[in-house]
Amino acid sequence: ASSGQACLHCQPCAIVSGWGGAGAFSDGKLTLTTDFGGWLGDYIGEAKLRELIDYIDQIYLQFGAPVHVHGSDKERIREIQRQAAAAELQLIPAVVRRLGTDRAYKILAGMRHALADRGVEVRTLTPVKSLLVEDNEIQGVELANGEKLYARYVIAAPGREGSEWFAKEAQRLGLPARTNPVDIGVRVEVPAAVLSHLTDIVYESKLIYYSPTFDDQVRTFCMNPYGQVVVENNAGLLTVNGHSYAHKKTDNTNFALLVSKSFTEPFREPISYGKYIASLANMLGGTVLVQRLGDLLDGRRSTPERIARGLVRPTLPEATPGDLSLVLPYRFLQSLLEMLAAFDKIAPGVYSRHTLLYGVEVKFYSSRVELSNQLETAITGLFAGGDGAGVTRGLAQASAAGVHMARSILERTKN
Template structure:
């Protein structure tokens, strides 16, 4: 192993947490290296989007990896609330988290984000929807949402990349093999080919796709780990008009339900009005997600229904559990499976003919018609069916037999190390941030986490921003 260079700070991952760490550090002149295993943002190309082909299982996946992280081609929603989108409020006061979200929101505006924010007005309409939801045992958590849109999000992240180009060193297509700790202290990183990079500070912000790698590194280093609930479910697609009375007011409605059968928590996640369903390649596993654009619109709305399940002793591998379910879906369907709700309830698989006769035209064209009851555990299926019945009372038509269910959707952020209020691990000068570290679950709090870490490093160096 040979040492090539030493920096003040090395950041693993160029998603929102890593980028905002870099933006904040750029103000004070510390020598900073950002490492990203995926490609640069101008080189990221998904074959499905550009050639109309099926998922080619690229490694790494251009949708999830590269400059901007999974957020680069997401629908680009900034959830301007402390109520969801991460657990930063477990490390610091909620007022502090709110201040950080306001701060990063202004930076997104400076780089070209839209000034439109959903949920700023129409308070009475929101309360009316909350009352209807409550009568169906649903808790509607309102939030201010700044919707960037998939194409605009990419533009903003490109501008951030250009801004940082001469302020720090950025290396894409560079995977980190191992985090090196010597005599109980952080010492550096090993890259492919035996190259060693050294720095005083390390910020690990690997993103969701790197969650398993990060948890593996943490285990090797002997870090104490906390287990988050594992989120597994389906993506629902239906005519946009069904949800229009909600999405036009709130844009993304966060609805939480506790099942009558098992008291499991189910929630809506990542709602995409007039959007499209997409594949994600998680290290060879094909899962499902959704996007929505600022200008291009479809006739459908899609959102995830995620069932949260916490595990107790002796099981400590929630990511492995989620991946095993995704593997089963891939085994049976060759990728993502799609099923009409009516077929699921009737105990039969969907076929291409049954899908074509339905009222909802799938936006994910290469999903395989099949039977999700062969994939999802019974407990999860019951939770999803109960949730759809409850949602139908708020938005009649959700529980239609024509509604499409795509599976599976899994969120790989189920393990996180024990961290201090400034997100420092048990190893001095080794910080962790973002979705892959299990701290955040979206653009806003991931960006805020990067600011928290950078400001602490700046303070320790006696610098002034």
């Protein structure tokens, strides 16, 4: 990803799987707030979540995270909130500690080495086939190669890449669960100057909007000032994401624009639905698609020539110019366009005809299994946490969930 070369189609994808949850690379942002980033607070309470976020923040600092944080200028943030409200947008402020994709890699590597020094065995490229349960108590796991590992306690934290596996295992084991929403949208790329008056202050502009036509929630996510658009390979399904590097900057800023959609009975397959939408883009372009906003509004596909004439130079040159209206359902597309028009009121240039839209970006979350305040399932000794278990959706809360589960198990081993 850092070299800017095309997707290598490695299996499993080094961006979405592997050590650290986000693989070898993540966008490297710690959002130090309880207001968003998952639902961990629903289980453990806001005060406990606040304590855990502060705790994991100190751990990242010990392993090399920068001391500087973004989003501490409350007066300027209030002014941005006022402007956003006038445009029917809600800005949720947060203090952000930006690691950067390159620094995040080094920090995660340092954590792994520290664990190895303490005698912790880490097995990668070791898929788990199933959870072993007997008399409603966890016994261990069975690996894809048939090997069985036995343990008194098991933590299921498979990451977004493993969210579908966990949902199927939960269903097989009869664990009560409710379906999480699926987030489907695009990755937006604009000149960095268009958003610098926001990103210089808050870095991560977390904006929420409700579309007038369908009243669907649309939100910004994973904003990367001076960043780079990248491809993710989800078991052969190519989707889009964004990174930013601490020591390597581009002239553009990118961010995800996602429509959150919850489904009602009898539909229970939001992950399959999201994968189907993404597969349409792959079918049309062989990889992810890119389209100028002006071409989309004019009802025509983008071509290499039209992209080349645009004012925004794509940071993902391997994306195929195409037509996102052939991929995204009308409801999603309309909500995204309405959000972009509203965003333009506080950041003129976002709704420019030269703005690039990459698709599809999809965020997969597993069904939310019923958990205790220790994040234990109805099966004794089986804990579940992180994005892949539908509990969190971000680095800070996922880290906090891991610490919370570890403390819960440690307390039991003392008794």
